[in-house]
Amino acid sequence: MTILRLILADQLSHSLASLQDCDLDNDWVLIAEVREEASYVKHHKKKIAFLFSAMRHFAEELKSQGHNLHYTLYNDEDNQGSLFGEVERVCKQKNIDKVVLTYPGEYRVLTDMQSWQKKLKIPVEIRQDDRFLSSLDEFSTWANERKQLRMEFFYREMRKKWHFLMDGDKPVGDKWNFDSSNRKALPKGMSPPQPSKFEPDAITQDVLALVAENFSEHFGELENFHFAATRDQALVVLNEFVAQRLIHFGDYQDAMVQGEPWMYHSHIGFYLNCGLLTPKEVIEQAENAYRNGDAPLNAVEGFIRQVLGWREYVRGLYWLKMPDYKSENFLEATRSLPKFYWDANTKMNCLHQCVKETSENAYAHHIQRLMVLGNFALLAGLHPDEVNEWFLIVYADAYEWVELPNVSGMILFADGGLLASKPYAASGSYINKMSNYCKGCHYKVKEKNGPQACPFNYLYWDFLDRNQEKLGKNPRLGMPYRTLSKMSDEKRQAIQSDGQIFFKALENNEEV
Numbered sequence: 001m002t003i004l005r006l007i008l009a010d011q012l013s014h015s016l017a018s019l020q021d022c023d024l025d026n027d028w029v030l031i032a033e034v035r036e037e038a039s040y041v042k043h044h045k046k047k048i049a050f051l052f053s054a055m056r057h058f059a060e061e062l063k064s065q066g067h068n069l070h071y072t073l074y075n076d077e078d079n080q081g082s083l084f085g086e087v088e089r090v091c092k093q094k095n096i097d098k099v100v101l102t103y104p105g106e107y108r109v110l111t112d113m114q115s116w117q118k119k120l121k122i123p124v125e126i127r128q129d130d131r132f133l134s135s136l137d138e139f140s141t142w143a144n145e146r147k148q149l150r151m152e153f154f155y156r157e158m159r160k161k162w163h164f165l166m167d168g169d170k171p172v173g174d175k176w177n178f179d180s181s182n183r184k185a186l187p188k189g190m191s192p193p194q195p196s197k198f199e200p201d202a203i204t205q206d207v208l209a210l211v212a213e214n215f216s217e218h219f220g221e222l223e224n225f226h227f228a229a230t231r232d233q234a235l236v237v238l239n240e241f242v243a244q245r246l247i248h249f250g251d252y253q254d255a256m257v258q259g260e261p262w263m264y265h266s267h268i269g270f271y272l273n274c275g276l277l278t279p280k281e282v283i284e285q286a287e288n289a290y291r292n293g294d295a296p297l298n299a300v301e302g303f304i305r306q307v308l309g310w311r312e313y314v315r316g317l318y319w320l321k322m323p324d325y326k327s328e329n330f331l332e333a334t335r336s337l338p339k340f341y342w343d344a345n346t347k348m349n350c351l352h353q354c355v356k357e358t359s360e361n362a363y364a365h366h367i368q369r370l371m372v373l374g375n376f377a378l379l380a381g382l383h384p385d386e387v388n389e390w391f392l393i394v395y396a397d398a399y400e401w402v403e404l405p406n407v408s409g410m411i412l413f414a415d416g417g418l419l420a421s422k423p424y425a426a427s428g429s430y431i432n433k434m435s436n437y438c439k440g441c442h443y444k445v446k447e448k449n450g451p452q453a454c455p456f457n458y459l460y461w462d463f464l465d466r467n468q469e470k471l472g473k474n475p476r477l478g479m480p481y482r483t484l485s486k487m488s489d490e491k492r493q494a495i496q497s498d499g500q501i502f503f504k505a506l507e508n509n510e511e512v
């Protein structure tokens with residue numbers, strides 16, 4: 001029996017389920033660069049270059065281990081342009097008896113795969129992705145037993161299951177969550193270490209030329225490409241984070257500084273999500289740093305919560321709720337995405353900086369995504385479809401399983417509160433507290449109304465006002481709604497009128 005094992009761009013792990021029983025003498029592995037996946041949304045140029053380069057390097061590693069490898073190059077003239085097209089072509093060419101797959105990261109790809117057996121007329125097995133620390137069955141059992149699906153409780157179960165950061169059956173430090181000590185702005189004079197840069201080798205240089213030629217109209221800059229492209233390089237990134245930045249990760253994880261895109265974050269999401277690193281090894285390294293006295297508990301717990309709690313939780317939720325989750329729009333938001341999300345041309349300095357860095361790096365850290373780019377999308381009532389597509393396009397770590405719950409659930413409250421207990425709406429004062437963006441801004445963060453006022457200030461109240469029917473009873477919004485109810489009619493009108501002027505300018509494509 002000859003088996004074909006397809007490996008997707010986000011499945012670059014030697015431990016992958018579909019590789020586990022591979023017969024080196026007989027079986028074939030297929031990795032394919034295909035037009036359909038590279039352009040079903042117009043991914044950032046750096047995202048495509050990163051994945052193609054990582055795929056080509058991974059293929060070299062498999063070949064050197066003795067695998068029979070069919071690698072489809074993007075410009076191969078026989079390339080069928082889709083995953084199925086390539087699987088079908090190789091099945092015929094190599095006389096394949098069975099296809100083995102690992103569960104993909106997107107519902108769209110899964111439904112496609114589920115049709116292959118019928119079309120190919122040979123068995124197609126789709127295996128669970130055991131790189132994740134919670135299986136989909138386990139998550140749905142947990143979810144079905146509860147009315148509210150709060151991440152915090154799922155996270156505690158995962159800590160106990162895997163025995164991460166535990167002393168016997170108690171959490172280390174006697175508390176599950178140390179977030180309350182994690183909200184500091186970066187003190188003046190403190191500058192985060194610069195991460196290692198990997199110079200493109202011959203494989204990456206080929207890929208960069210290919211992307212420049214074929215994807216020139218896609219968003220983002222291709223220059224200064226320094227991603228890790230192999231597991232060894234990704235391990236360098238992980239080790240560097242644990243040795244140099246984890247110590248301050250907790251304290252400054254919400255801080256934003258102009259010109260400092262990397263801060264004390266790990267930047268391993270690219271590598272975790274495409275498979276070059278596994279969540280288990282990442283968590284173990286962080287826990288070891290705590291146990292050896294190299295990093296404080298608030299930092300290590302906060303980091304582990306992201307990987308063991310949040311990451312697994314959003315994946316479980318995605319598969320539990322798809323396909324309906326994709327069309328949720330609880331707040332009935334309809335506005336189109338403003339042009340400045342693509343060209344950074346806005347007088348709002350926070351948004352300008354965050355879009356600019358996203359374009360340069362295919363990366364922004366979570367507070368930039370949530371509290372600047374996402375907060376604006378929420379306050380301005382941008383349509384979830386357009387916001388989701390933007391986030392999927394621009395970040396090199398984005399696949400739908402992780403992007404959709406974070407954007408529709410966390411950022412836009414489009415699921416009506418399944419994932420988050422309240423919308424993460426904030427005025428300019430939050431951005432001012434956590435960043436130095438406001439100093440260089442055309443608008444004045446302390447002004448609440450009028451042409452010089454920070455738009456986040458009046459848009460925040462306008463958002464609450466507009467959505468009072470849907471949000472007014474949310475217990476976590478009790479305070480702001482009480483404040484709103486005490487406002488004079490004059491003040492309320494000023495807020496509405498500033499909002500209208502701002503939205504009119506947006507619609508007229510004026511620079512705001």
Ligand code: DLZ
Nearest residue numbers: 008009032033034037038104105106399
């Ligand atoms: C994102 C992406 C891109 C840009 N290109 C490819 C590709 O050429 N081949 C491939 O197998 N996967 C690619 N991907 C990832 C897929 O679009 C999709 O997100 C994952 O396969 C889901 O598991």
Ligand code: SF4
Nearest residue numbers: 348350428438441454
């Ligand atoms: Fe952003 Fe407002 Fe600060 Fe300008 S003043 S940077 S728009 S928060």
